[in-house]
Amino acid sequence: MTRPRRKLLRTLTLALILTVTAVVAPDALVGPTEAQASTGSSSFALADPSTVQAKDRTYVTYGTTVGAGAGPRCGARAGVTLYVPFLNHGSGDTVGMSHCAAGDALPSGPGSWAVDNGAIWAPGVASFNGTYYMYYTATKAGTGQKCIGLATSGGAKSPFVNRGEWACPGGGRWAIDANPFVANGKLYVAYRDDAITSYPETGISIVQVRSDGSAIWSTRRDALKSTDLKWDTENASGGTHVIENPSIFVGGEGRYYLLFSGNNWRSARYSTGIADCGTNPLPATRCKLIKDGANRPYFGYTGSGGLGPYRGLPGNHPGPGAMAVIYTEDNRRCVVWAWYNPATGKRHPIIGELKRDSNGFYVA
Template sequence: MVPPMEYQNPVYRLDFPDPFVLYVNGQYYAYATNARGLHIQVLKSADLVNWKEAGVRGEALPQLPAWAEESKSFTWAPSVLARKGQFVLYYTTRLAAAERQCISYAVSDSPEGPFVDSSETPFVCQLEEGGSIDPEPFVDHDGALYLLWKNDGNCCGFPIYIYAQPLSEDGLRLLGEPVRLIAYDQEWETPLIENPSMVAHDGKYYLIYSGNWWESRNYAVGYAICETPLGPCVKPQNEPVLASAGRHVGPGGASFFRDAGGKLWVAYHAWREPYVGYPAGMRRLYLAQVDFDAGKPVFRRPEAEP
């Protein structure tokens, strides 16, 4: 476990967008959107500060399913669920037949992979709402599982929502029906919301999400408080809860995780001034410790310190 603030962001200095961190048996594994010719990036660390490539030269998912478009630029926003010796990788890829982003999953007996996707069709694919992206599992205190995601409505002029739906115990089947948790409805979020992540705290469920345009300084993280993992949810404020700090700008793609001692953290990416956007910039891996103050999440990050 890293003592409070005894590290500097970014903790990994290469491009590592939409990060997700998982702790398994003394190691932290971090997964991210495509970069450097990889479908899904994977790193590992013993201390959250010193990271190195894991998997096969940093690749968690060597092969996409047959229905997906074979383009590494369309594999996004991975997350991993540990289930009784098996690991389930949820990720976004492109349904070639429809030219829309959809959600799939792959499995492995190791958190490093290689993960194998043997699906014949997407796992979640709301074509009537533009597609589906940014999946992340949530495990409740009673062990109940849920999948969070976003419909890709901004691709084609549809309304945008964050969804949740129960999962089977093994994480491989959706149960019941999807529920809309929040919508894109605040000025700072323009033009979209995405990248949901959830944590339980003090009898409530805290949902964080990214808003605004990912390739800008105004990208940021908002939050909502939910009564249950399936809502209803309310946004307590009309501004981000995690925004640019100094030269570290456009934070987003945030995901909650717990360290070896149970401390709550969030992994996210950010640009560094003046290199915002590609090809000059990179979305590097950042970490913040999470506390709660009067029911509001507080993200303690070294770049925001005086």
């Protein structure tokens, strides 16, 4: 989770054509085929991206709140805060990343349960049975505690309606960075759940939800804890051992995998790990880190200041995190993530293909 962005980074070159559908896991437990596409980055500063396909077959990428001066805008109101800004791009089988904000998916803000006119972070969106479910992070009113709210809509670009607080642990612990996904005809949510740990540790849980988006808390399972790895604290500032921004995907042979971010988001060290969660969307035991994942991230910046990841990413930008899976209409597997520009303090979305070879997963 990152803080809201207020200025635009200098324009970056991009050329991106992808065949993409909503950010949900496929119902069938089969490994997605390899996508055939290039990658590219948006020049619009948008942190914590989540991408879905709208009913009009265009594509929508949501992100963290931006201030009134953030731009450019191509449909979004000028001169106002965009609580859940979104980029609208592509159509049908062609998805090109946009450079401008097309609208605000939650113009009413985070709702009465949260700080009035407060920011929204890391909105995760999925389509399920004709409804779009948005799980977002905000600050609980009267506190500094970060919690998760729920909003729903009949369309990806229609204003979402707040449904209230979704998860807010006792003792002031945080629940943030929720990412919904569909598996076996059911809706689930993966999220950072500090309730399963004690400070300074953090954790990730997965829970099944009902058709109204509310959680079936008896199904909640621990997926990962920061005590399972070491690189989340390597050269880190601050006391919290950060793992966050989870996303679940099917990686072949009916196995579910967890993508997550770790370390300080405002640094080149922010990176992405992968863990094997087994053959059930609700893992029977905690997910197992792959490719020496306890000691190094799976994906990350390979330059100076990085953490020596197992593999780099297209563009080799610093601080790649908040990676979330997108499936194509042909069950191809892609990812959207954000990278950090240390010169401006901004994060920018980028999309690529998540492929697999004999040595594991890679993005191209």
